[in-house]
Amino acid sequence: MSSSPESERARKVRDAIVGGPRASRSPFRLVLEDGTLAGPFELMTRFPEVGGPLQELGAAIRFDTSLSARVREIAILSIAGESGSTFERTAHEAVARQVGMMDSEIQQLADDTFVSDRSVEVLTANIARRLTASLVTPSELRSVDDRTAAELIVLAGYYRMIAQLLAHFDRDQAAQIAGVDVTEQG
Numbered sequence: 001m002s003s004s005p006e007s008e009r010a011r012k013v014r015d016a017i018v019g020g021p022r023a024s025r026s027p028f029r030l031v032l033e034d035g036t037l038a039g040p041f042e043l044m045t046r047f048p049e050v051g052g053p054l055q056e057l058g059a060a061i062r063f064d065t066s067l068s069a070r071v072r073e074i075a076i077l078s079i080a081g082e083s084g085s086t087f088e089r090t091a092h093e094a095v096a097r098q099v100g101m102m103d104s105e106i107q108q109l110a111d112d113t114f115v116s117d118r119s120v121e122v123l124t125a126n127i128a129r130r131l132t133a134s135l136v137t138p139s140e141l142r143s144v145d146d147r148t149a150a151e152l153i154v155l156a157g158y159y160r161m162i163a164q165l166l167a168h169f170d171r172d173q174a175a176q177i178a179g180v181d182v183t184e185q186g
Helices: 005-019 021-025 039-046 048-063 069-083 086-098 103-111 119-132 146-168 174-178
Strands: none
Touching: 005 021, 005 039, 005 048, 021 048, 039 048, 039 086, 039 146, 048 146, 069 086, 069 103, 069 119, 069 146, 086 103, 086 146, 119 146
């Protein structure tokens, strides 16, 4: 019995996710106990015509930009806080710890009280939140170099889109990827 073109596309997207850089570099579960993919990744296989390019974009944002891992996670956690995405918050808190961020810094990002001696980190947190809320001004974006501005705009758009997909399809499986009860964390 041959598989349909739709299921073949979905398999290719799944293979790219579980066989790509996320699988070897992510400290959270990509495949849940029931065999489905966590959060946005299952949706990417459900809609492979957009899911394939979307997962490629996400991998490029995470692994191929010039943003440092720390700056990238500051941006992602700021977007997760602004958008209310517990999946992205839980997943990327684990990544942030993996790249050396302290729990106090992660909590500051969740509380929108982040401080740092490095101005690029504070600018990143503020720009990412404001991009997510559509409040960033051109002059704010000009306060960072063009490459950083372009990468932050794409990163904010991507993770805001992921948060909206998760909310719409009720796929916010933060507890399943981390093994914790996020309802108690507020």
